[in-house]
Amino acid sequence: MTAAQDFLRNAATKSADLVHRQIIRRGIDHYDAAVRGGRLRFLNWQAAREKCQDIKREAMNHLDRYLEEFERRVKERGGRVFWAETGEEARRYILELAEARGVRTIVKSKSMVAEEIHLTSALKKQGIQVFETDLGEFIVQLRDEAPYHIVTPAMHLTRQDIAALFKDKFGSMGTDDPKVLVATAREALRHAFFTAEMGITGANFLVADSGMVSVTTNEGNADLGLSLPKIHVVITGIEKIIPSVEDLAILWPVLATAGTGQPITCYNTLVGGPRAANESQGPEEFHVILLDNGRTDLLADPQQREVLHCIRCGACLNACPIYRNIGGHAYATTYQGPIGSVLTPHLHGLNEFQHLSQASTLCGACTDVCPVKIDLHHHLLHNRRNAVERANRLWPERIAFKAWRWTVTSAWRFRFVGWIARRVLRWSYALGLESTPLDPLRAWTMDRAAPPIPATSFRAQWRKQSGAN
Amino acid sequence: MKTSAKTPVKIPTKSNDYSFSGQSVEAPALMWGKGAFAALRKEFQFLLGALLWRLKDSRSLILPYSKRTGEGSHRPRKVLQRFPQPLQPCRDHSNKNAASSSPSYTRLMPTVTMFIPCFVDQLCPQVGLDMARVLRRIGYHVDFPEQQTCCGQPAFNTGYWKDARPLAERFVRVFREAQSVVCPSGSCTTVVRNFYPELLAATPYHDESRRLGQRVYEFSEFLVKVARVTDLGANFPHRVTYHDACHALRELRLKQEPRALLRHVRGIELVEMPYSEECCGFGGTFATKFHMISAAMGDTKAGNAEKSGAEFVSSTDPSCLMQIEGILRRRNSNVRTIHIAGILAHTGEAAEFTLNAGLKR
Numbered sequence: 135m136t137a138a139q140d141f142l143r144n145a146a147t148k149s150a151d152l153v154h155r156q157i158i159r160r161g162i163d164h165y166d167a168a169v170r171g172g173r174l175r176f177l178n179w180q181a182a183r184e185k186c187q188d189i190k191r192e193a194m195n196h197l198d199r200y201l202e203e204f205e206r207r208v209k210e211r212g213g214r215v216f217w218a219e220t221g222e223e224a225r226r227y228i229l230e231l232a233e234a235r236g237v238r239t240i241v242k243s244k245s246m247v248a249e250e251i252h253l254t255s256a257l258k259k260q261g262i263q264v265f266e267t268d269l270g271e272f273i274v275q276l277r278d279e280a281p282y283h284i285v286t287p288a289m290h291l292t293r294q295d296i297a298a299l300f301k302d303k304f305g306s307m308g309t310d311d312p313k314v315l316v317a318t319a320r321e322a323l324r325h326a327f328f329t330a331e332m333g334i335t336g337a338n339f340l341v342a343d344s345g346m347v348s349v350t351t352n353e354g355n356a357d358l359g360l361s362l363p364k365i366h367v368v369i370t371g372i373e374k375i376i377p378s379v380e381d382l383a384i385l386w387p388v389l390a391t392a393g394t395g396q397p398i399t400c401y402n403t404l405v406g407g408p409r410a411a412n413e414s415q416g417p418e419e420f421h422v423i424l425l426d427n428g429r430t431d432l433l434a435d436p437q438q439r440e441v442l443h444c445i446r447c448g449a450c451l452n453a454c455p456i457y458r459n460i461g462g463h464a465y466a467t468t469y470q471g472p473i474g475s476v477l478t479p480h481l482h483g484l485n486e487f488q489h490l491s492q493a494s495t496l497c498g499a500c501t502d503v504c505p506v507k508i509d510l511h512h513h514l515l516h517n518r519r520n521a522v523e524r525a526n527r528l529w530p531e532r533i534a535f536k537a538w539r540w541t542v543t544s545a546w547r548f549r550f551v552g553w554i555a556r557r558v559l560r561w562s563y564a565l566g567l568e569s570t571p572l573d574p575l576r577a578w579t580m581d582r583a584a585p586p587i588p589a590t591s592f593r594a595q596w597r598k599q600s601g602a603n
Numbered sequence: 604m605k606t607s608a609k610t611p612v613k614i615p616t617k618s619n620d621y622s623f624s625g626q627s628v629e630a631p632a633l634m635w636g637k638g639a640f641a642a643l644r645k646e647f648q649f650l651l652g653a654l655l656w657r658l659k660d661s662r663s664l665i666l667p668y669s670k671r672t673g674e675g676s677h678r679p680r681k682v683l684q685r686f687p688q689p690l691q692p693c694r695d696h697s698n699k700n701a702a703s704s705s706p707s708y709t710r711l712m713p714t715v716t717m718f719i720p721c722f723v724d725q726l727c728p729q730v731g732l733d734m735a736r737v738l739r740r741i742g743y744h745v746d747f748p749e750q751q752t753c754c755g756q757p758a759f760n761t762g763y764w765k766d767a768r769p770l771a772e773r774f775v776r777v778f779r780e781a782q783s784v785v786c787p788s789g790s791c792t793t794v795v796r797n798f799y800p801e802l803l804a805a806t807p808y809h810d811e812s813r814r815l816g817q818r819v820y821e822f823s824e825f826l827v828k829v830a831r832v833t834d835l836g837a838n839f840p841h842r843v844t845y846h847d848a849c850h851a852l853r854e855l856r857l858k859q860e861p862r863a864l865l866r867h868v869r870g871i872e873l874v875e876m877p878y879s880e881e882c883c884g885f886g887g888t889f890a891t892k893f894h895m896i897s898a899a900m901g902d903t904k905a906g907n908a909e910k911s912g913a914e915f916v917s918s919t920d921p922s923c924l925m926q927i928e929g930i931l932r933r934r935n936s937n938v939r940t941i942h943i944a945g946i947l948a949h950t951g952e953a954a955e956f957t958l959n960a961g962l963k964r
Binding site for chain 2: 145150458492494497498515539551556564583585588593595597
């Protein structure tokens with residue numbers, strides 16, 4: 135089964151699931167209210183967006199320079215930087231490192247890049263225990279699921295679902311009091327933090343001028359994960375680079391506001407290397423893996439380069455009416471929602487994932503909320519154009535558009551074909567063929583009533599009026 | 604131009620003809636049984652009428668030219684119009700060199716050129732007629748170049764830019780002389796204004812399309828921003844909610860304009876629905892390719908419209924309304940849809956109108 139067929143089936147199931155729709159709606163309503171308040175804390179939200187866009191544009195336009203600067207600084211402090219061209223290379227690096235250091239347990243904080251390269255399953259195959267330490271990720275890991283959302287991975291679950299899950303896994307009381315639930319998870323995770331030999335985190339930003347990795351969480355789990363174990367591995371995409379540490383002054387609050395509506399997230403940590411000689415705590419080894427995995431191809435495309443500006447705040451997912459109806463799992467991709475639909479064809483092949491760009495009404499809600507002003511819905515249009523030019527398409531569709539073009543390039547043909555088509559529709563609906571397999575507008579009338587078909591077109595009526603004069 | 608009018612044309616609109624797509628009396632009913640027979644009879648009547656019209660026209664073969672074309676009209680014979688004609692740009696009525704056939708006073712009136720999108724032309728003609736009526740009411744001379752067909756949006760949005768390009772070029776050729784173009788759809792306006800320059804990049808039409816795009820307006824935008832009118836003297840004693848069509852809202856940035864127009868309608872009660880900015884799920888080919896997602900989105904929208912307690916959902920885009928009405932009908936809802944032009948054109952009372960009888964099919 136291809137990815138497109140999978141998507142269609144999942145989407146059909148999910149969009150008919152009213153309970154699911156309600157849960158998501160409730161979650162996003164809370165988010166919307168928080169973000170609306172959050173934006174008011176800015177003197178000028180639009181100016182802040184523009185500033186962030188400028189920062190990221192500058193970083194992308196001089197990516198080579200900033201990345202090398204970052205590498206130099208990290209190496210000066212004794213960290214190691216590995217340039218991974220593909221996900222396979224990045225996985226192998228971590229696996230070899232884990233094997234060489236005899237790692238048995240890994241604590242991992244939330245990282246979409248790790249999801250992108252399927253790191254956890256690769257580690258598990260080697261017999262290494264991996265603990266997701268972000269509460270949401272921890273929950274979806276217990277359920278053996280992929281994250282539902284870039285920022286809030288367990289958004290699709292209610293308190294009761296989680297209570298039932300914890301009862302099943304930990305034999306807890308089954309209460310749905312959030313405090314008790316969090317305490318249960320904390321107890322399970324604390325143990326993991328102290329036994330783990332390696333901590334893996336992602337990065338929200340890589341700061342070039344200071345060689346620092348910025349990690350943002352609300353739970354402090356990443357901070358434990360990067361300070362307690364002996365080895366700290368940062369895995370991140372090359373597009374996370376920003377020029378200067380001063381840029382964080384605007385990027386941190388904007389990320390927090392767009393992501394959750396907070397003024398700033400609870401924990402924003404900058405780390406840049408292993409424990410120094412005069413320091414008492416911290417990891418002994420510090421590795422940064424800079425992953426390409428198709429990103430440089432995107433960089434080479436001047437029209438779509440700005441997709442790399444994404445700071446993974448998840449705002450476009452929450453705004454997307456498609457996402458609100460089918461949820462994150464139906465996409466079956468690492469990145470869901472509008473940014474996923476734009477990015478995935480570039481990362482994993484246009485041919486296989488072109489359906490994601492088609493699955494949009496181009497309503498533009500995503501573009502409106504994007505904190506770095508990525509023109510998301512126009513990139514979907516560009517993806518569609520590229521798909522028609524380069525990917526496999528069904529030949530009936532190509533022929534249909536050729537025929538359509540032939541029809542509408544002449545007013546005479548347009549009128550004639552329109553007349554015939556309206557006759558056909560009127561007669562079939564008069565005979566009661568609506569929503570039957572014989573209905574010419576079957577794809578429309580499966581879910582909706584057919585529009586009433588007028589006997590005369592506008593131009594015929596207009597001509598009649600003008601003629602009557 | 605053959606469509607130039609001598610006097611403001613009376614448009615035969617029945618006062619209970621509400622729907623955005625203008626159901627006409629001769630529309631066939633949808634059921635088996637006596638409904639089907641009535642529909643067939645009406646269809647037959649229609650065909651007979653068309654035949655008689657042709658017969659009447661054929662008198663032209665024996666009548667002198669002035670009689671068969673009508674005084675002052677320069678329309679060619681009906682028969683000739685059946686055949687393709689060379690593309691003619693619509694006439695600029697402010698131009699002194701304009702053909703002398705148009706009466707002198709219309710040359711003093713400002714002219715708007717109507718751009719009627721293909722699906723409005725074929726599926727909801729009433730929207731176009733209503734728009735013309737409103738524009739005439741505020742003193743515009745309304746022109747309709749019959750060579751227009753489609754702006755190319757279906758192909759463009761699906762990715763078939765190569766097939767959309769000739770349509771875009773054709774659009775520029777047809778409308779290049781127009782002073783201002785008015786369209787009863789936000790998304791078709793968007794394509795012309797925002798996307799043509801990109802679609803026609805590196806073609807000889809690029810610069811012209813950019814200039815033309817600045818003169819193409821969505822209907823409510825034109826009324827408020829160009830004509831600077833918000834009170835159209837309309838009367839529509841119903842509770843109405845407004846759905847923000849995505850392209851009008853986010854590409855053309857029209858949020859207050861249609862609401863300002865609606866607020867000035869006599870007797871209207873404008874109520875806001877929750878999530879009025881959320882997409883209705885139409886999205887062109889999306890509606891059929893991913894019909895289950897589209898239906899779920901439409902269902903949410905229809906539910907919100909019902910929650911608002913409105914009798915009518917109005918919008919700037921007939922395509923959104925087609926989707927919303929389709930879903931509402933399947934929900935057996937009493938809420939109906941009407942294009943904003945339909946409300947603004949409506950001046951009569953609504954006494955004889957009842958929700959379920961009003962929309963015979």
